[in-house]
Amino acid sequence: MATDQALADEMVDAVRSWVDRDVIPNVAEFEQADEFPQAMFNQMCDFGLFGSTIPEEYGGLGLDITTYTRIIEELSRGFMSLAGLLNTHKIGATMIGRFGTDQQRQRFLPRMCDGSFRAAFSLSEPDAGSDTGALRCRAERDGDEWVVNGTKMWVTNGMRSSLVMLLARTPDDRITCFLVEKEPGESFEGITVSRKIDKLGYRGLETVEMSYVDHRVPHANVLGGDEGIGHGREYALSALELGRINVAARAVGVAQAAFDAAMAYSQQRETFGRPIFEHQAIQFKLAEMATKLQAARLMTYDAARRADAGQRVDMEAGMAKLFASEAAFEIASDALRIHGGNGYTTEFPVERYFRDTPLMIVGEGTSEIQKLVIARKLLERFPVE
Numbered sequence: 443m444a445t446d447q448a449l450a451d452e453m454v455d456a457v458r459s460w461v462d463r464d465v466i467p468n469v470a471e472f473e474q475a476d477e478f479p480q481a482m483f484n485q486m487c488d489f490g491l492f493g494s495t496i497p498e499e500y501g502g503l504g505l506d507i508t509t510y511t512r513i514i515e516e517l518s519r520g521f522m523s524l525a526g527l528l529n530t531h532k533i534g535a536t537m538i539g540r541f542g543t544d545q546q547r548q549r550f551l552p553r554m555c556d557g558s559f560r561a562a563f564s565l566s567e568p569d570a571g572s573d574t575g576a577l578r579c580r581a582e583r584d585g586d587e588w589v590v591n592g593t594k595m596w597v598t599n600g601m602r603s604s605l606v607m608l609l610a611r612t613p614d615d616r617i618t619c620f621l622v623e624k625e626p627g628e629s630f631e632g633i634t635v636s637r638k639i640d641k642l643g644y645r646g647l648e649t650v651e652m653s654y655v656d657h658r659v660p661h662a663n664v665l666g667g668d669e670g671i672g673h674g675r676e677y678a679l680s681a682l683e684l685g686r687i688n689v690a691a692r693a694v695g696v697a698q699a700a701f702d703a704a705m706a707y708s709q710q711r712e713t714f715g716r717p718i719f720e721h722q723a724i725q726f727k728l729a730e731m732a733t734k735l736q737a738a739r740l741m742t743y744d745a746a747r748r749a750d751a752g753q754r755v756d757m758e759a760g761m762a763k764l765f766a767s768e769a770a771f772e773i774a775s776d777a778l779r780i781h782g783g784n785g786y787t788t789e790f791p792v793e794r795y796f797r798d799t800p801l802m803i804v805g806e807g808t809s810e811i812q813k814l815v816i817a818r819k820l821l822e823r824f825p826v827e
């Protein structure tokens with residue numbers, strides 16, 4: 443589904459101007475204090491970003507993946523955590539839109555458009571991250587309900603969310619996705635936020651451990667209804683395919699911010715009687731940074747456009763995420779070097795870019811896992827004869 447180009451450009455421009463005007467000058471105070479950026483969140487709601495990819499028939503903006511990708515890039519250029527506020531919600535909306543029953547789409551998607559009913563995505567556990575098949579959280583059927591017990595790890599937006607896309611093991615050892623409705627907060631009917639994880643970067647929004655003790659979920663909240671039982675893992679992996687394009691877009695946004703900062707600094711800072719940009723060693727660094735940034739952006743947009751054209755993009759999304767996240771880490775590291783001692787202080791934003799970029803390497807499948815996905819797809823495309 444393609445978005446009207448003028449509408450897409452207008453939306454991206456509005457977000458870009460807001461990021462320049464209101465996010466970049468204020469981000470340090472929220473980030474360093476690890477404080478929820480309430481005013482920024484409110485503005486994101488006003489833009490309609492929480493419903494940006496939800497079809498118009500359910501009250502969303504119905505933007506295509508390419509436009510959403512450009513928005514994520516702009517948000518991340520200002521404050522990567524803002525993209526995190528959206529991403530788990532987008533994964534949830536995608537899963538419900540693709541795999542929910544008609545009744546589930548009607549019941550959940552309209553509520554998910556304005557930011558008041560946000561979704562978290564809960565696949566990972568203490569002993570199941572890359573190895574998604576190892577998860578242990580269990581759901582047992584009891585009449586018209588399911589009883590959930592277990593511990594989930596790394597639940598971004600888990601505390602403030604009203605809906606958790608919960609992956610749990612159901613009888614026959616299958617994995618099923620449950621739409622867990624709850625009140626935002628630290629505890630709700632057998633669900634407890636058992637730990638708030640203190641992070642290197644990606645601050646200002648919560649990532650938590652959540653424990654379930656005899657929490658009851660109505661059978662009507664099995665994603666996909668009866669036919670969805672046992673298919674949760676494939677539903678999640680399908681939505682993560684798009685999630686990886688978003689992670690790549692975040693990497694591009696942070697890398698752009700790091701490059702911009704390094705470029706400006708290199709033209710102001712003088713050593714040995716001239717701006718450091720005139721030293722060839724610095725020029726080469728900036729040339730390499732700009733080249734990696736350009737390649738990362740093109741790969742990300744290419745994956746998004748293919749996804750908009752209805753293609754399955756496991757390989758392209760994996761490649762974009764792998765390349766863009768590693769490139770962003772290198773670009774942030776070079777930006778820090780170009781800033782010399784100043785790069786190591788909280789007075790310049792490059793130290794934040796340096797702390798934020800590793801998340802893109804780990805989240806939604808590490809670089810090693812992306813390589814496994816890419817290699818698997820290569821074998822499909824080039825079967826052994």
Ligand SMILES: Cc1cc2nc3c(=O)[nH]c(=O)nc-3n(C[C@H](O)[C@H](O)[C@H](O)COP(=O)(O)OP(=O)(O)OC[C@H]3O[C@@H](n4cnc5c(N)ncnc54)[C@H](O)[C@@H]3O)c2cc1C
Pocket residue numbers: 530563564565566568569570571572573595596597598599641644649801804805806807808809810811
């Ligand atoms: C800040 C943050 C937010 C997160 N938010 C969420 C969220 O909202 N929802 C959610 O469900 N999860 C979330 N995650 C979890 C994230 O997806 C996992 O951390 C990630 O998938 C890696 O899993 P792991 O941490 O268990 O590492 P492990 O799987 O233990 O991996 C450890 C190392 O071994 C490597 N490795 C593992 N298996 C292989 C293999 N077969 N071959 C080669 N190398 C391998 C990995 O690449 C990695 O380098 C979040 C993580 C972080 C850090």
